[in-house]
Amino acid sequence: MTTVINVPPSLDDATIEQVLDQVAPLPRDQKILIDARHTRWASPYALTSMLTIAQTRAERAAFAGPENDDTASYWARTGFYRHAEQLFDLHGHVPRARNGGESSVLLEITPVAKSEDVHDVVERIQQKAQAILVNELHLDPQATMRFAMTLSEACQNIVEHAQRGGWVAVQTYTWAKRLGRRVVQIAVCDAGIGFRASLESAHGRRMSDRWDDGMALEDAVIRGVSRFRDPGRGQGLAGVRRFVGKWDGKLSVRSGTARIAIVPSWDEDIPLAEDLAPFPGAQIQITIPERIPPR
């Protein structure tokens, strides 16, 4: 028997939780159909998360994509279907990406598993980043390099810790609901071992009485703790945090049953959400808003 997983019409870091709530209680070998036929919009975080869901299933999942042509076409241009057809049994019409012209996709959904993939991602993002970040989002030209550094470090989290491949995507879009401005968003998602298991693997690490996914995220994201003894480790996420702080952005990291966020003034998220539906790996979202030029 196949269990149908209903996907909300608008899919972002908050609403994807509705999908995970439905998937989490099911055994891994339970056949599922992710039904996104009525979905009209999805953030890069949501798209990469759906690929990650497929990676967690022992029984190959089925997927029904959006019926709306514009939505389906956009998902194709993000590279979603190219990877989805490797991971899902696709139902219904599968759109083909038309070439060129998608300026909002800075980086198509790209698999990341090894160091060379990070080099490839960084090389590719630089071709578009300068024009879009500076000319369209009005960020300082200095932000372009820091943005690429941030992307590199977020991707390396997969290479260094996940123990299996993940996905990265970078897009701009207008975030009407929360911000009323354009944003650029980096999504880096994997279905690997997650922060808690990664930190537990550190030799001689002493766990406190309270040790859970939330505390593991606090250690890794806020305190820069790494599973490696080397004091130079843990700089990546610290660098990401600095970049996000400087550009009034938002960083959120979900792992296991918790999600931690560095929340800017324009957002109403909570700093630490716990008791979420359990989900493997780590899912990182970095959102940098458009700067409003002074009048």
Place this chain on the structure above:
Amino acid sequence: MINHIDVSSVLRRTVCDLYSNLVTRPTGAAVRTEIENLLASWHGPSLTVIDFSHVNLLDFSCADEVVAKLLLRFEGRTPPQDAYFLLRGVREDHLDAIEAALERYGLALVMQTDDGDPLLVGTVDDAHRRAWQALRELGRGAAEELGRALGEPPSYAESLLVSLHERRLVMRLDDTYVPLVAAQ
């Protein structure tokens, strides 16, 4: 002996001839290893100019592997070689990554700005920073001269110089100390 290492060339030679970005730990470790191999082939005291001019992007992890771990190996009382380092061609975004790496270990280094001026970067307390600046103005000196410049006893100046030398921030030539840029 003054040596020059173009980091971008080392990157292309050791990792991939298509890369211009210093990103990821394995890449940084490969570049550092090659720099260490080059250093091992040079004998006697050496000042190595590490040139980042042609490096496009330097991320935090790579800065840790290339810069911080290189310094860690050569600082202290018994370094494997009498080697000193001067960074050149460091852009502001490179410096963000380098300073973050230095801070984690309490390290410091000397870099040369675009104007040619030396700049002390990293974790250095006020007393050592003042001593480094005074030696730079002297050009070369021993504890007595530095003590006079600082208005401090020679023994105190000597302790500052020894510490700066162990951190590879000044060169020692016989009984005198030389700031790195002046040694070029």
